[in-house]
Amino acid sequence: ELKVEQNPLFLSMQEGKNYTIYCNYSTTSDRLYWYRQDPGKSLESLFVLLSNGAVKQEGRLMASLDTKARLSTLHITAAVHDLSATYFCAVDIRYSGGGADGLTFGKGTHLIIQP
């Protein structure tokens, strides 16, 4: 069974600081997603990482994927209050073999950025 572990699960930080959220998964997969969720809302897609070594950046967020280490990171640079949300990583099971399908999500990182 695929396990996806995110840490930290809760993060309170000040504006202007940098931080990294980690996502470890237990089996091979070449496709990983990062999503943002605001309270009461559905998921907003941030990044799709498709191969080992993939790095994508959008504004103050940067995501990377190391399939050999089974690790993805989401790095926040010079955080601003608007980035406060819950962030999920999700591994695409279809790319891990075995015939299963769908996404397995981490537990999410609840991020609060204080002025």
Next chain:
Amino acid sequence: GAVVSQHPSRVICKSGTSVKIECRSLDFQATTMFWYRQFPKQSLMLMATSNEGSKATYEQGVEKDKFLINHASLTLSTLTVTSAHPEDSSFYICSARDLWGTQYFGPGTRLLVL
């Protein structure tokens, strides 16, 4: 980007009634759609994989007779919660996969069973 809609966005029903939720891919065809459930302050859990023209594949622990899934066309999947009970109250989110394998999520349906 691709758009997925869900209807209704919110529903309140009495215990014992059935509720149907629709998921549509608006600008692309999706041979595969997925249904997820999210309880408050928890992550999303995959309930079932819906394939157009065939039976859905349910995850372990999800009752297929309680959560009926129909994927009658390449742009529509429906989830019917039969004989709903308060413990079925949750946020139900569908996703649709495009030809390139990317999943796009709908806005979700909040179900409250009284």
